[in-house]
Amino acid sequence: MPKKHRSKKSKQKPGLSPGTVVYTGQKETQKLFIEAFNYSPNHSSEKELLAIEDAYAYKSERDTEVTWININGLNHTNAIEKIGEHYNIHPLILEDIANTSQRPKMDEFNDYISINMKMLYYDKDKGLISEQISLILGHNYVLTFQEAEGDVFDELRERIRHGKGRIRTMGSDYLFYALIDSIVDHYYVIIETLGDKIEELEDNLFNGTAKDNIPTQIQDLKREILRVRRSIFPLRDIINRIEKNEHPLIDTKTLPFFQDVYDHTTQVNENTEVYREMVWGLMDMYMTTLSNKMNEVVKVLTIMSTVFIPLTFIAGIYGMNFDHMPELHHQYSYPILLIIMIVMVAFMIYYFKRKRWL
Template identity: 80%
Template structure:
């Protein structure tokens, strides 16, 4: 099998130019051609209204301080800076928060303001090519509404959408803070899917190494696993502190009844962090195991070569003595000297083989 080669990806240059004024919205991703897609869920315990919005201005009417309905507006397409600026102006979102929304390399963070709360985090999933994809997702929690911003279409919220449509559970009976919890919980639950996939990859590779079935490109596989673990760790490690801050927040938008649910998410993040650290150590152990297996194979080869050399040393010694051109060697003139000498060599060979086997060197 041909050895798998790894092509080095060119380092991406940052799109955000240094020296820009704070609050300047610059999209730092690669999906420049992504079309703007806006979906809206407006619901109460009695009814639900779902619609795809054609323009960002259609979302403005859902901001109301008196209605008992909850609105979730999901915006896909961070490359549409004008739309982000418009909705930010209407909902009075700070320019620095809008800047963080468009900056996909932003570290997960949590910010509190008087009238809203901002949460940035990473959404992880495996794509069709079994590659780990990471997408930034941002939430704005306000009075009776939640805004979510994604880089592109496709997310992990399909089950949540069905729960809202069907009215399952408590999603339509509680407020916007519970909706924020449900969105974060869906993202965190999907971390489990990614972690389980990583664990299966590590276990399969570990079995191959233990059974000597590893391929030539095993080092590339180990490096890929290291990178995936690092991306997961970068996404989940700061999230634990974010959930902890939400849980301890005394903001008026966070209802006391919702705090136990955030505590549950916090417990999940702690568990995922622990699993990530365990898998990280296991991946480092895979490299040690691989190097050990290579060393063992080399030792086996050297062992066989050493035994072969040891067997032929006395035989070569005998052949060397009787290969000398001296006239006064009476054994050379005996008519049965040749078969006797071959017999002696054969007996020595057998004795040495028996000795090596008793010593368990063979």
């Protein structure tokens, strides 16, 4: 099996000035895509923006409108710096936005809250995909920065377009919650997929239908669970901070919804820990199955050796070159000897079966 080499995770050079925006991911050719949603209880509008400067006009101080600007393409660091300068986002926050290896974290300022998260989903060809996403909550606006196109917010977009639920009657803090909730809810899909994979491997091991590459499958599954755990585990503390914090941007009416997200993250974390233990158990189960198969082979070989040892002993005695040996010149010595050997083999096989060794 060829040795797998780990890809270089970070492209950020040491010694750069703090706050330098450097994209550390692999999607260098991603096109810049910007969409803006602007809504109030009575109307909603959405538009694809052609340039980052077009997003400046959406910064509104009107309490009746909420703006969501979604930016896809973290490799366009110049656009990130421009939007950050317009919304007075700290350079260190912009640096974290472009750093795809950033651990999930939360930063609080007087006029905005920033959260870095991982958006997880499965691709049929590439397997588990972990994508960097950053959310910034400000006064009547939310900014989201995604590494590439494609996300888990389609249902949320439909709710905004058609005024479903309470999304258009609440403020930007509720939109902030709804985005986080959509990401966390999709974690359940990941957990369910992992559970199906574990059950399939368990069934194959129990039924004896496991393929030769079962150790590789278990190792890949273990890596996936560790990636999911690294993405989800810190999020519980982040949601807990939001829930217990008294930041002016988050209304007290929205706090119960964050409590619900906290409960979901707790449940997902618990399931992840359970699956992590189950995967370790799968490796032990595989090694036990392998050992049992080896024991069966050794048992058969041992029984065969035990059966042939007395036959070899008898044949060895009569194979000695002595002229004066009892029964050597007897007419029926050879068939008698064969009968004795057959009886011995039959008796030993009967004895082994009686002892349930066969």
